[in-house]
Amino acid sequence: MLTEHMILTPVLIPLIGAMIALLMRRTYRLQAGWSLATILVSLMVSIWLLTKVWRSGQPIVSQVGGWTAPFGISLVGDPLSVLFVVMSQFVFATGIVYAMGSKDSVVRYPMFFPLFLILATGLTGTFLTGDLFNMYVFAELIVISGTVLTAVSDDWHGTEAAYKYYYISLIASFFMLIGIGCLYAAYGTLNMAQLAERIAIENNRPLLLAGITFLMATFMVKSAVFPFHFWQPDFHAAAPTAVSAMLSSVVVKLGIYGLLRMTTLLFVGHAPMIRGFLVVLGVIGVAFGSFSAVGTHNAKRMLAYSTLSQIGFILIGIGWGTPLAVAAAIVFTVNHSFIKSAMLMLAGYLASRASIKSASFEVVSGIGKALPLAGILFFIGSLALAGIPPTNGFISKLLLFRSGIDAGQVETVLLVGLASVLTLFYSMRAFQRIWWHNPPADSKVKPGGDRLLAPILLIGMVVVLGLWGDLLVNLARDTGQWLDNPAGYIQAVLRR
């Protein structure tokens, strides 16, 4: 009974922590320390939940308020959602560590840490909820807190970027509401398990296709998939470093989670059609993101475009749809979160040491000569982005390509492999410009900047997961097997 309700804690701890942090708005140090403690406790609880779920192979389901499944809201911790929760809370913890060592004036804003925790709450909630409308509410929480965190950025154009994001996200939320309305009109339930059951029995009700389309569009906007990507580089480059590292690594994974759930649980009957779309969009995303990243003049924008191409890889994995390919997509998701947040923090660190606060290559070119430690970290991160051993990026790409060859998609593998060479090109070019070029004569490196502890932690994870990747790969394989059989999820939630 107690373990059932433990699944609520990863959502409740950051939420209550945010409320208490609000009371500490006059004491900055206390508030920051409290927020870190909150997220660490929450992280530990979610790791405990993950080991529990993985060992038993059964999801932990909590029916909120004691109302049984189709009527009440259920929170479902199955291997996929709990793994995503652990990933996001780890990255959020490093984000708070980075914010505590940051010289930006935005982290002194009394609402900064509470909003950060609310962002974590929203993300955890969308991963854990078993109810579509509840997912909409949590997604809206992410949107509002993310927007405010960007709007208060030190960057003068932060508000513009935040407005763009907010406008697009509001429209995406409208899409989601329309999708929810369509599914409700057709099947009369919003519980994901019951919806999956009813759609499996009768998959040709009139509004079903409209519902699928709108939900897909929503998740594609949330993940910045190719035709809906245009807001993402602006938004991720203008946000404060600690925030952009979260947005570009774990918050974009919301759409990935949604698409995984759509193809493996909700619309299994229509999954081949959805997967066909995802492979095409993924290949376009990989190529487009890589080429755009090559053409940018700003390290943060380059990394934001690189997210676009890495999300493309994940979509291709989901699109192939075999249990191994889904496992590869999950491994890729987790690894990319660590790599990308570390890289964005390093870009922010460079900007904080540059003469004017910007990650533009003109400003940071040659600045690295005085910063060897950041250079080593950036180099390892670039190797990981490109997928070269001994980093975790290698494992995710190897697994993805192997699953593609197993699924008989050799042409796509070749195409994507060629495009991923571009990753090496743009990340190494950035490394060269920052660490090898001679700095302009009049440029000075500031004596103090942000602290490097958070990127060290994340790059440490990158190397550890690269050298000892079995744990994550086995976990992802089990998750892929679990997702292959939606009946388990439905039975666990509906208690049949």
Place this chain on the structure above:
Amino acid sequence: MEIITAFAVGLLFAIGIFQTLRRNILRSAIGLVLLASAINLFLLSSGAYNGIEPAYVSETGNIQSDALPQALILTAIVISMGGTAFVLAMINIISTRYKTRDMDEVNGLKN
């Protein structure tokens, strides 16, 4: 009654989409408000309406309407109200920073 609802939803969607595509920053925000109303009406019609039947659960057991969409709309209205207030606040900041109300002139990130 159904036909009137259908036309109302369609008309609101049309006006809302037209307004969101305009360059004037305030008009596009009004478009968002109209779209939100259109979607709320759509959600209402997804379960609560059955022709001329009023949108509540009747006591006689002759249940024609479903209460859940009303709960959904209530939540959606609250969220969209907060969203609208926030949009207007941001428009206020943007129009004072960039001294314009034309979307195309708010282009500080365009490099």
